[in-house]
Amino acid sequence: MITKPIHTKLLYGFILLAALLLPLYAPDPYMFQVIIMSLIFAIAVLAMNLIIGFTGQASLAHAAFFGFGAYGVAIMTKAGISFWLALPAAASISALLGLVIGPPALRTRGSYFAIVTLAFGVIVWIVAGNWVQVTGGHNGIFGIPRPTPIPIPFLGEIEFFEQTAQYYLVLAFLLLTLFIMHRLVYSVFGLTFMAIRNNEPLADAVGINTFTTKLIAFVTANFFAGLAGGLYVAIIGAVSPSVASHMLTFNFLIFLILGGMATLTGPVVGAFAIPILMEWLQELGHFRMLFFGVLLIVTIIYFPRGLVGGIRQLNQKIADWRQTKS
Amino acid sequence: MLAVKYLSKQFEGLVAVKELNFDIQEGEILAIIGPNGAGKSTVFNLLTGTLKPTAGKVFIHDEDITGLKPYQIVKKGVARTFQTTSLFDQLRVIDNMLIGCKWRTRLGFWNTLFHTPGWKSQHDQAVQSALETLDFLGLADKALAFIPTLSQEEQKRLAIGVALVSKPKLLLLDEPTGGLIREETERIAQFIKSVREQGTTVCIIEHKMQMIMGMADRILVLNYGQKIAEGSPDDIKSNQAVIEAYLGGEAHA
Ligand SMILES: Nc1ncnc2c1ncn2[C@@H]1O[C@H](COP(=O)(O)OP(=O)(O)OP(=O)(O)O)[C@@H](O)[C@H]1O
Numbered sequence: 001m002i003t004k005p006i007h008t009k010l011l012y013g014f015i016l017l018a019a020l021l022l023p024l025y026a027p028d029p030y031m032f033q034v035i036i037m038s039l040i041f042a043i044a045v046l047a048m049n050l051i052i053g054f055t056g057q058a059s060l061a062h063a064a065f066f067g068f069g070a071y072g073v074a075i076m077t078k079a080g081i082s083f084w085l086a087l088p089a090a091a092s093i094s095a096l097l098g099l100v101i102g103p104p105a106l107r108t109r110g111s112y113f114a115i116v117t118l119a120f121g122v123i124v125w126i127v128a129g130n131w132v133q134v135t136g137g138h139n140g141i142f143g144i145p146r147p148t149p150i151p152i153p154f155l156g157e158i159e160f161f162e163q164t165a166q167y168y169l170v171l172a173f174l175l176l177t178l179f180i181m182h183r184l185v186y187s188v189f190g191l192t193f194m195a196i197r198n199n200e201p202l203a204d205a206v207g208i209n210t211f212t213t214k215l216i217a218f219v220t221a222n223f224f225a226g227l228a229g230g231l232y233v234a235i236i237g238a239v240s241p242s243v244a245s246h247m248l249t250f251n252f253l254i255f256l257i258l259g260g261m262a263t264l265t266g267p268v269v270g271a272f273a274i275p276i277l278m279e280w281l282q283e284l285g286h287f288r289m290l291f292f293g294v295l296l297i298v299t300i301i302y303f304p305r306g307l308v309g310g311i312r313q314l315n316q317k318i319a320d321w322r323q324t325k326s
Numbered sequence: 327m328l329a330v331k332y333l334s335k336q337f338e339g340l341v342a343v344k345e346l347n348f349d350i351q352e353g354e355i356l357a358i359i360g361p362n363g364a365g366k367s368t369v370f371n372l373l374t375g376t377l378k379p380t381a382g383k384v385f386i387h388d389e390d391i392t393g394l395k396p397y398q399i400v401k402k403g404v405a406r407t408f409q410t411t412s413l414f415d416q417l418r419v420i421d422n423m424l425i426g427c428k429w430r431t432r433l434g435f436w437n438t439l440f441h442t443p444g445w446k447s448q449h450d451q452a453v454q455s456a457l458e459t460l461d462f463l464g465l466a467d468k469a470l471a472f473i474p475t476l477s478q479e480e481q482k483r484l485a486i487g488v489a490l491v492s493k494p495k496l497l498l499l500d501e502p503t504g505g506l507i508r509e510e511t512e513r514i515a516q517f518i519k520s521v522r523e524q525g526t527t528v529c530i531i532e533h534k535m536q537m538i539m540g541m542a543d544r545i546l547v548l549n550y551g552q553k554i555a556e557g558s559p560d561d562i563k564s565n566q567a568v569i570e571a572y573l574g575g576e577a578h579a
């Protein structure tokens with residue numbers, strides 16, 4: 001429905017090419033690891049964007065669902081289940097739990113919904129830290145096997161001990177997530193999400209079951225949050241309650257706001273750029289938080305659609321300016 | 327086609343609608359008039375499920391729809407507009423229309439996710455009917471415009487269009503010309519007549535007497551939440567209770 005201009009397509013093509021060739025020019029293993037994590041976070045932030053950015057429901061339980069996916073994969077693969085089965089299973093469990101807590105939580109609106117989901121997130125985090133038999137308590141679970149190798153006829157198999165293979169694994173899931181989000185969001189169905197965000201009483205009055213639509217957005221978001229969590233533990237090889245903590249939710253939220261809500265590029269840009277920026281600002285120590293605080297406030301006030309929205313505004317201004325000149 | 331029986335609505339102490347009975351006949355334009363605060367908008371909110379009545383019932387073609395949710399009542403063929411122009415103002419004109427016809431399609435989650443065989447034709451059909459309705463509204467060239475760039479009148483038109491695009495049997499319009507100047511009002515009035523000519527029954531709330539008298543088949547007058555008169559425009563013009571209510575006299579019929 002929204003056809004992008006040719007130069008935008010070229011830009012996306014270039015970024016995709018740069019991403020595909022990244023292992024060739026990744027600076028060092030540490031930075032490479034940061035980038036791999038960024039891609040996983042991008043999946044989680046894209047999911048968060050669906051419920052917060054597009055549907056306008058501030059779910060602050062996002063890390064809890066990331067945690068369900070993470071613990072799910074950890075527990076299942078430790079029990080000998082193949083990663084390729086455990087990952088979709090864990091993501092589905094995360095979605096299913098979303099389906100359970102969604103209905104009561106979605107009875108509330110606006111900031112109440114934010115508070116309810118935040119409370120749920122905190123409960124999950126506390127349970128993760130204390131249910132020792134299942135989650136390993138505060139120490140978490142170690143020695144989680146890497147993704148099961150994929151056999152390739154005649155050529156051997158793809159193993160996931162190397163960063164390069166891990167990178168492509170994560171990139172493939174990120175592209176899949178982007179593909180699905182693009183389908184859902186830029187469609188008549190996707191418009192109903194934005195309709196609810198924009199004017200819920202009108203959406204209701206024109207025949208949209210707002211409750212079910214919100215629930216679908218919530219459950220889908222939780223599926224992809226779980227998927228991201230599952231990938232995370234398989235790459236890191238360990239899990240602790242911090243993956244389900246509200247601090248992580250707020251990190252995702254910062255990536256989302258700075259990158260740009262309600263766009264598909266925003267979450268990827270945010271999840272990718274902010275952690276790298278954090279690394280660069282390492283020397284500032286705790287002062288970098290001050291820097292991010294200011295950045296966040298400036299963004300919220302002047303660029304409500306984040307970095308990507310800001311660039312689009314600028315683009316539009318330039319286009320207008322050129323039009324008035326000619 | 328629509329019947330209202332002993333409908334009442336009470337807000338805490340205030341009785342906004344009291345034991346109201348009326349019918350809407352297929353194919354007519356019924357106007358609801360009355361002084362400010364008479365309870366007109368509240369009646370619409372009760373008919374469309376936005377508010378739950380304290381007592382009484384609403385029937386469509388003899389089917390009891392009292393207590394259904396707004397999105398369910400739309401599916402019975404009753405669409406509405408709001409008194410203050412209500413649009414999806416972060417989206418484009420065409421998007422507003424597509425949202426309006428979504429419920430008639432099967433463009434749900436799974437069909438959209440997998441682009442199932444029926445998806446494409448359903449999608450094209452939705453776009454088609456959105457564009458057709460825009461054409462009917464005289465907004466065809468604004469399809470890709472964003473809402474804030476439209477004039478007041480265009481916004482009012484579009485709001486009617488969003489309700490109309492799903493082809494309702496009954497269209498409820500709450501002051502569709504509120505705040506518009508005379509020429510604009512006349513254009514909208516003309517437009518509403520053409521809506522009725524297309525076979526849609528219309529129930530309209532209005533303050534502009536001249537417009538109503540020239541347009542309505544029947545008029546229902548509310549005051550303090552009660553029906554004080556009902557009849558043809560000529561009956562209403564000469565009705566004593568209506569004159570008193572409008573002249574601000576303490577009306578006691
Ligand atoms: N949600 C509500 N809660 C409490 N009181 C309400 C509510 N909605 C309407 N009222 C009251 O009910 C009465 C009728 O209001 P309503 O909006 O139906 O009047 P109206 O006939 O549409 O008036 P107007 O011509 O000004 O639009 C008013 O006194 C109003 O203050």
Ligand SMILES: [Mg+2]
Pocket residue numbers: 366367368409
């Ligand atoms: Mg009113």
